[in-house]
Amino acid sequence: MYFEISEFHERLKKTKESMLRNKIEVLVVSDPANMNYLTGYDGWSFYVHQGLVVALDRDEPLWWGRGMDGNGAKLTTWLSPDSIRPYADDYVQNVFRHPMSFVADIIREHGWERKNLGVEADNYWFTGKCLRTLSEELPSMEITDATSLVNWVRVIKSPAEIRYMKQAARVCEHVMETAVNSITTGARESSAAANVYHACITGTDEFTGDHPAIFPIMPSNERTTCAHLGWDPERKYAPGDLVLLELCGVRFRYHCPLSRTVYIGTPPEKLRKVADTVLRGVEETLAFIRPGVTAEEVEARWRKAIEGSGVVKPSRLGYSIGANYVPDWGEHTLSLRPGDKTVLKPGMTIHLMPGIWEDDFGFENSEPFLVTDTGCEPFCSFPRKILTR
Known part of the structure; x- marks a missing residue:
């Protein structure tokens, strides 16, 4: 870890404050730089879908990504094992199955499916199919564009x-x-x-x-x-x-x-x-x-x-x-x-x-x-x- 855990806690706190201001209760983060900023995760794994789920009522973000990258999350982040959620490899580049279905499962598992959801809609790693899958899987969630929400938290350096x-x-x-x-x-x-x-x-x-x-x-x-x-x-x-x-x-x-x-x-x-x-x-x-x-x-x-x-x-x-x-x-x-x-x-x-x-x-x-x-x-x-x- 290149930063003290207390600094990650402060970054998460500021992110949640921004979520509150924007009426977002659950945030899906897909930008690898934002993942790194909030958790320390550092892997060349962003060629497949990966990210974080940040919820106002949960102390730690949930990391989700390809199964073979789960150990990388354990090695490079401050997260507890319960906050690392790898998905099966048949989600990878499969036209019949999408990793956002796995994310939807995580959201339902925690009872967040009726809360307001923020997504980084305009970045390199969140696709049209990501948005469509979340919309279809979670029809009761109001989805908000949270592009650059974490980026603006990052703008003043420690x-x-x-x-x-x-x-x-x-x-x-x-x-x-x-x-x-x-x-x-x-x-x-x-x-x-x-x-x-x-x-x-x-x-x-x-x-x-x-x-x-x-x-x-x-x-x-x-x-x-x-x-x-x-x-x-x-x-x-x-x-x-x-x-x-x-x-x-x-x-x-x-x-x-x-x-x-x-x-x-x-x-x-x-x-x-x-x-x-x-x-x-x-x-x-x-x-x-x-x-x-x-x-x-x-x-x-x-x-x-x-x-x-x-x-x-x-x-x-x-x-x-x-x-x-x-x-x-x-x-x-x-x-x-x-x-x-x-x-x-x-x-x-x-x-x-x-x-x-x-x-x-x-x-x-x-x-x-x-x-x-x-x-x-x-x-x-x-x-x-x-x-x-």
Whole structure:
């Protein structure tokens, strides 16, 4: 266990308080990051249906999942044996039988079938068939969309979580340095990516790393016009190459992402002008951030900082980060963009990501940060500039 059991109890308490506010008496959790947050469960088993049942009148969540993963729940969670409910393997990928029928059995067994039920309706792991099965099996339950209910509980980090994210930041710095040093004329792009994976998982002498929720985003040249492309496995680096790096360090599933831009040779004037604008915007935006401002006010301060430069960023400026699994290290809560009136509070952890993707090239220089009592604290210490090779 990477956290004290008392911390899990506090997380569960806050989750139940949110359930009460939303008139939810029973909650089915299917997001593996939320499962991890509430119980500690950590397994690569989310390719089949699994989850938790959290009820207001039960002290512990009920873990449910594939039978062969039950021992994993015993090893990685604080739950008692009675709270671990594995299902038979004939529920797995069977068109005639669905694991949500097993969940419905659990709900009926505890007499919850007439209570209000919340489900994470809009995430990667809860399907249309999940909802249909629950609706058919539990016709007396009122089903409410509880998407991101637990995510919003997670948005303010505990001291222990912040400690792990700072450790992930040290790993991230090592990963980024490894990537930059791997980008040399004649080197294979795939070899650079392999070095990044190795650095991410091995970590530093002080802190080991972990597998990332997002693969290394490191496109070159015209591929930098796109936001989420990887390396070219058939290509070698050459003079005049532009490379974007969007990488991360991971510690016990807690992610610290960072983006930088590399150029082999002397950067062209157009790239330098965009870089100067973005870097000025990053500096002024970070200086503006403090508790009490809203997410949209942060984005507005960024736009003011780059006003008149010709640089335009139509996508959001950043998002909340923390513990997660594939396919995303974002928490799916606050976004730094117009209309998001979330008030920043101490303990929030956010990725300021002012990526610019033009028709002919891209530029990235991001900063993950912690909202403090008086302002914000960047997690990483890495040069903010075009990194040349």
